[in-house]
Amino acid sequence: MFPIHDIRKDFPILHREVNGKPLVYFDNAATSQTPQQVIDVIVDYYSNHNANIHRGVHTLSQEATDLYEQARQKIQNHFNAKHSHEIILTSGTTHGINLVANGFSELLTEGYEVIVSALEHHSNIVPWQMLCERTGAQLKVLPMLEDGTLDMVAYNKLLSERTKLVFVNHISNALGTINPIETIIAKAHEVGAAILVDGAQACPHLVPDVQALDVDFYVASAHKMCGPTGVGMLYGKESWLKQLPPYQGGGEMISEVTFEKTTYADLPHKFEAGTPNICGGIAFGAALDYMNAIGFENIAAYENELLNYGTEQLLQIDGLKIYGTSQQKTSVISFNLEGIHPYDIGTILDKMGIAVRTGHHCAQPIMDFYNIPGTVRASFAFYNTKAEIDALVEGVKKAKMMLS
Numbered sequence: 001m002f003p004i005h006d007i008r009k010d011f012p013i014l015h016r017e018v019n020g021k022p023l024v025y026f027d028n029a030a031t032s033q034t035p036q037q038v039i040d041v042i043v044d045y046y047s048n049h050n051a052n053i054h055r056g057v058h059t060l061s062q063e064a065t066d067l068y069e070q071a072r073q074k075i076q077n078h079f080n081a082k083h084s085h086e087i088i089l090t091s092g093t094t095h096g097i098n099l100v101a102n103g104f105s106e107l108l109t110e111g112y113e114v115i116v117s118a119l120e121h122h123s124n125i126v127p128w129q130m131l132c133e134r135t136g137a138q139l140k141v142l143p144m145l146e147d148g149t150l151d152m153v154a155y156n157k158l159l160s161e162r163t164k165l166v167f168v169n170h171i172s173n174a175l176g177t178i179n180p181i182e183t184i185i186a187k188a189h190e191v192g193a194a195i196l197v198d199g200a201q202a203c204p205h206l207v208p209d210v211q212a213l214d215v216d217f218y219v220a221s222a223h224k225m226c227g228p229t230g231v232g233m234l235y236g237k238e239s240w241l242k243q244l245p246p247y248q249g250g251g252e253m254i255s256e257v258t259f260e261k262t263t264y265a266d267l268p269h270k271f272e273a274g275t276p277n278i279c280g281g282i283a284f285g286a287a288l289d290y291m292n293a294i295g296f297e298n299i300a301a302y303e304n305e306l307l308n309y310g311t312e313q314l315l316q317i318d319g320l321k322i323y324g325t326s327q328q329k330t331s332v333i334s335f336n337l338e339g340i341h342p343y344d345i346g347t348i349l350d351k352m353g354i355a356v357r358t359g360h361h362c363a364q365p366i367m368d369f370y371n372i373p374g375t376v377r378a379s380f381a382f383y384n385t386k387a388e389i390d391a392l393v394e395g396v397k398k399a400k401m402m403l404s
């Protein structure tokens, strides 16, 4: 049995009320909630160890440095990277993507192509558009199908020796589709292209093994997996990270500075200019500890139960349509009620203490594909319950009555 009762006790926020009703938090795909174990680490850091890292000889600085580097090793172990210096601590997924896109500016020219999937988050579209504008490379879109999966036949046709880079998310934040990244990575490599996988939405649900995947770059954000905002990680193969130029200049990323020439620090510091989010990095490590103690297999099995139950219950409502019906899917349900704007449903649900996301979910091209302004998105985490799903279903029924 999944220890849901004990798990919920770990999350103080789950016990507050919103608009006089118990909070039902179903916006986990936007950001997850933080367990007391991670909050304690944050409080302990600022209460006992706060100092700048990598520079001081004094005790606090050494403690902070040790804690920060231990966190990097936890992240390395979790993702099974070969070296800890292949883990770059970033401010989040968006930062990691921009770092890589910027690095490729010098490697791309006219005549080359970059493939981006139609299921992407804006943060995995815009940096590549900017990259293509700068370099003259062409942006190609890997199209999606009606059920919210990627068109793999079209992918095969798009790939050629001109393809330099492929970008795809592991799991779509708008629809929950789990993409077949093993195949996508292998095919990209067959034509000699590098590939970046956006794992922001996958890492809360499963554990990617970057060596087994043979992926070139993999990015994630701590705040979607029980950690704080403003911190994330970029995994890059050592050979790629050595090849790419630094992203930002500043302290920490240099080895020697004179006005004639600056030499850059070794990995990972070459990509970590300035004082990082030290406490955030340490708390990211604590979040991984927390989730690993529950076990990702247990988490996935329980969330799958929630997904199946939620899908069944919601589909009983007349006129409700779910977008994203892939067999391979995580606990995200994106839906609309016929003739009703998603924003209106979201507003009524909030009155009942139920937090969902409404809108295009930073994935406007997907909404254009379905020809809709947006959806209502309920995304479940391992600390949610079937009783909360019942509350959602009741809420949607009520919203339907009020609005139609």
Ligand SMILES: *Cc1c(COP(=O)(O)O)cnc(C)c1O
Pocket (backbone or CB within 6 Å): 029, 030, 091, 092, 093, 094, 095, 121, 123, 124, 169, 171, 172, 173, 198, 199, 200, 201, 221, 224, 232
């Ligand atoms: C949330 C999300 C992002 C952006 O993450 P940030 O933490 O805001 O940088 C990118 N891609 C996907 C798939 C996401 O779900």
